[in-house]
Amino acid sequence: MDYFAQQLINGLVLGSIYGLIAIGYTMVYGIVGMINFAHGDIFMIGGFIALISFLILVSFGLTAVPLVLLIVLLVSMAITALYGWTVERIAYRPLRHSFRLAPMLSAIGMSFVLSNFSQVAQGARVKPVPPIITGGYTLYDAKGGFAVQLSNVQIVVVIATVVLLLIFTWLVARTRLGRDMRACEQDQTMAALLGVDVDRTISMTFVIGAALAAVAGMMYLLYYGLVDFYMGFVAGIKAFTAAVLGGIGSLPGAMLGGLAIGLIETLWSAYFSVEYKDVAAFSILIVVLIFMPTGLLGRPEVEKV
Amino acid sequence: MSDVTAFQKERAATRASGIFFILKKALLSAFVALVLFSLMVGIRTEAGPTGQLIYWTRFGELASLVAAVFVGSIVIELLRQWLGRAGASNIIPPSVQSGLSVAGKLIAPALLIFTFLVPVIFYDQRYILDLAILVLTYVMLGWGLNVVVGLAGLLDLGYVAFYAVGAYSYALLATNFGLSFWVCLPLAGILASLWGVMLGFPVLRLRGDYLAIVTLAFGEIIRLVIVNWQSLTGGPNGVSGIPRPTLFGIPLTPDDDGFAARLGIEFSPTHRVVFLFYVILAMALLTNWVTIRLRRLPIGRAWEALREDEVACRALGINITTTKLTAFATGALFGGLAGAFFATRQGFISPESFTFNESALVLAIVVLGGMGSQLGVALAALAMIGGFELFRGLEQYRMLVFGLAMVLLMIWRPRGIIGHRAPTVFLKRSEAISSDLVKEGHG
């Protein structure tokens, strides 16, 4: 039971990271109808930027952990958001009115560019980082049994996720930008006719998605203590699975899906086999798309003939 | 006089604003590049000797990269103003285009003859022969995927799965049961084809992007299963000792009962290479012939109609399910056969050869070639694999350039190098249909 509780905690934390990435996928799909294959690699870039920022700050003698975290968070969100903006401008915007396959292939190309760029720029080896946030709490300790622990890192991840989700939900529901995003999602042409700057709105969608992915990258770095250039590919597919599971186009669905995938992956590795945990995640994607394509919170589509 | 000077002044002003505009854009691009590359290029991290992370700065490289972006931005802007909008594919005037299509009819036979003669021309250059075999393997893969993506319009991002199933089926059949190449080859193809049907069945209802990502997931699952099912596939160590093909039972070895000995000529390892070359050439040509014939048969026409408009197909009484399944099965068959060839050529296979990169590469070949065009796909395979070879020694940059090439290709010429489709039946004259009219399919 204690083991199970520990896995639950671990799963939810991992799931928060997936959820943050999944939001980017679901927002972009909702507004431009494309799967941003490069989004997972944006997450990876976010992790790298966080890593390098940490390194620089530490080497300059900055040791106050909360301050360092805050600076790294802001820097990594800003720069990664710029990556997201650039990718959209270069690879997707020119293709917006092209045929269906073009943005997808462009996205795949961009994914290769990003992952290989980081491999070339930073070397192919995994980069380890000593734990930045240490310590935690023992929640429950059965004598002679398994101690259920909640580490500080985990608390930070969950709090960051919750705070960002709140900010973001407020953004979509209350601000002008959020309203524009929702309008573009429904009917781009009409939104444009009513004065919405569609190009800018779409750009901002990518930017916000990238910023959230950057946070996910930083959390990943804090939690696992390493980054490598390949982590975007697998995390990307899992996060997309989360988005689909939650219902593509639905923001709470993306988070819900992320938590679900995180839990499933953790529980599967704990109770069945670690080697096949990725297979489990990919299989869920297939099963969901075949049997429940609208996901948990999505809206069903009726075919218009 | 004053009118002329006023007009000249106006023109000068426009030109100046043009230059000003370009400079402004270039500066903006350079600034963006500076921010993007500041940390990733400017700082280089590495795991240090004692396991901690160290770094050093590379400001020189950062500066040159930013400068390159600045210059490049100016160049692109100038090009754009000279050629009109960058999205136009009208760089080649129509008269040249129709001239090219006449030449196109000659290119195919000429290329075919040349290909037959490659082992003769390059007999001593083992490197070229190996490269040619590699190119032909990808040509066959391209033609196979062309059936699924180009003809039927089904977005398959996991084609490598069939390649892997074919390769591993062949390897395991040959090493465990000692069956000959000519028996194992069709068996591997059939197994791959069965896998294609099994894969196709559940994913039929999916469209476009969803189909793409599900096929990608299937491809990854196959690879992960291969890596982890060590007892069957040998895991990361792969399968080795795969027997080489024989010329109908006559081995191509230096032994006394070998091919060379029988013919009374001196043995050379090139014999086997040449033999393999003609085997893959025959297989590729078979793929081509079957595809061309199928296009003229109702099933092939149904594939293309499916790509054009699935709803209309249903209204005409065409069973969409079986049509999609046959497309998958046929594409998988050819992929599996290519995989079997790959296994026997290498003598050793491991999961590293069957990653998503392969699927992306074959898909890029099909799209670059102009979906549905046999000649286009062959030329594209030649260009891609040839291009890859140019990056010998610069392997790290290879995939980076490949990614960039894909993005640029989609922006400039999404329809591929062959911009038209040839109809499969005609009353009076066969007139090529421009790619602008041809739908790309939604899965």
Place this chain on the structure above:
Amino acid sequence: MSGANCILSVDRLSMRFGGIVAVNELSFDAGRRKITALIGPNGAGKTTVFNCITGFYRPTGGAMRLTHDGGAEIALERLNDFRISKYAKVARTFQNIRLFPGMTALENLMVAQHNTLMRASGLTFLGLIGAPSWRAAEKRAIERASFWLERIGLIDRADDAAGNLPYGDQRRLEIARAMCTEPALLCLDEPAAGLNVRESGALSELLLSIRADHGTSILLIEHDMAVVMEISDHVVVMDYGVKIAEGSPKEVRDDPKVIAAYLGADEQEAIAVMESDT
């Protein structure tokens, strides 16, 4: 109408989408070898009815019985998808023309004969080896396609891409393509939309000849009243998902309920207007 005279009998057909009732207990008969028109204001549910009949929607209630010439009865509500065309022999055209734009006119008509040709090609295998029986079947298919191309006046454009044809030609090509499936019932969704007077005259002539020469029953949705009045044997009027009138073209034209529906007025006002006219 009895089974011998009636090819399609729609009985209390209903279609719901979530909370919206698009079609509510609609019943009507389409006469054999007759032209039946389904008319009504926009949003009345006519295309929904079509989609139910042709297997694109599964109706939430009711039955549709199709009776072939030989007496075989088919419950359309139980078939869907391609089976409606293949087994029930119901063909249709679409409101927003759905040709295969990247294929030639001839190829479009060849695709329509897919099922016949598939059988003749021995599920492709006979075709692969070039068997004479296949070649003969293919020749016959090309002849049938040529016949229809000539019938609609497009024989000279047989090898042109369908996407390049002018609008009116595309409409007629779609009808020809539907006829190549040798249907018992031909369903046309606004075939005269966007056609000028001369073109809709040619369309009317085409449909009348289809009925006369091929014995095909026709069911059509149409807004062009000239075409409806000229060729229909029977008219069914819908509004808000229900049938509001039925009868010969003349009867329907003078029905105040129908006029009211189209004008968006109510029946009393329509009667008042009509009486003030005379």
